Amino acid sequence: MKGPLNIVLEDYDISPINGFIPHELPLQQLDPYYETWEEAVQLLPANFSRKTYRSKVDKLVVLSTSRLHTKAEWQRAYVLLTFMTHGYIWGGEVPAEVSSFFSVYLVVLTKSRYYRHVYQYPF
Numbered sequence: 001m002k003g004p005l006n007i008v009l010e011d012y013d014i015s016p017i018n019g020f021i022p023h024e025l026p027l028q029q030l031d032p033y034y035e036t037w038e039e040a041v042q043l044l045p046a047n048f049s050r051k052t053y054r055s056k057v058d059k060l061v062v063l064s065t066s067r068l069h070t071k072a073e074w075q076r077a078y079v080l081l082t083f084m085t086h087g088y089i090w091g092g093e094v095p096a097e098v099s100s101f102f103s104v105y106l107v108v109l110t111k112s113r114y115y116r117h118v119y120q121y122p123f
Contacts (some may be wrong), residue, residue: 013048015083015103024072026072026075026076026079027072027073027075028076029076030068030073030077030080033063033067034063034067034080035062036043036060036062036063036075037080037081037084038059038080040056040057040060040084040087041080041083041084042043042071043056044083044087044091047087047091048087048090048091051092051093053087053088053091053092054088054091054092054096057084057087057088057091057099057101057109058099058101058102062101062104065077065105065108065112065123067107074109074112075080076106077109079110081102081105081109083104083107084102085098085102095123101123106117
């Protein structure tokens with residue numbers, strides 16, 4: 001369906017009925033392989049308030065994205081990693097730069113067929 005700007009709304013994951021709210025409920029959890037990501041987000045509030053979130057995230061091992069197959073899985077991974085990124089940046093006494101742990105994942109996620117791009121600043 002074309003919107004008022006004569007574009008196909010679905011090309012931008014916009015529902016003509018629900019707007020930015022998807023037709024289907026989002027995936028609630030990824031494959032157990034990604035349990036460390038799920039746990040890191042679940043524990044974010046407690047670790048954030050104790051200012052221990054960064055040290056917890058720094059201990060996470062790098063996981064492969066090869067087990068993400070569906071759009072819902074990629075979207076769930078994106079949500080988890082962006083929450084973790086925000087927690088990492090703001091989870092200490094002073095804001096931190098985004099670690100390479102997140103940078104690599106976010107670039108890989110945005111290169112999947114389900115995302116167009118992430119805005120990047122030149123270095």
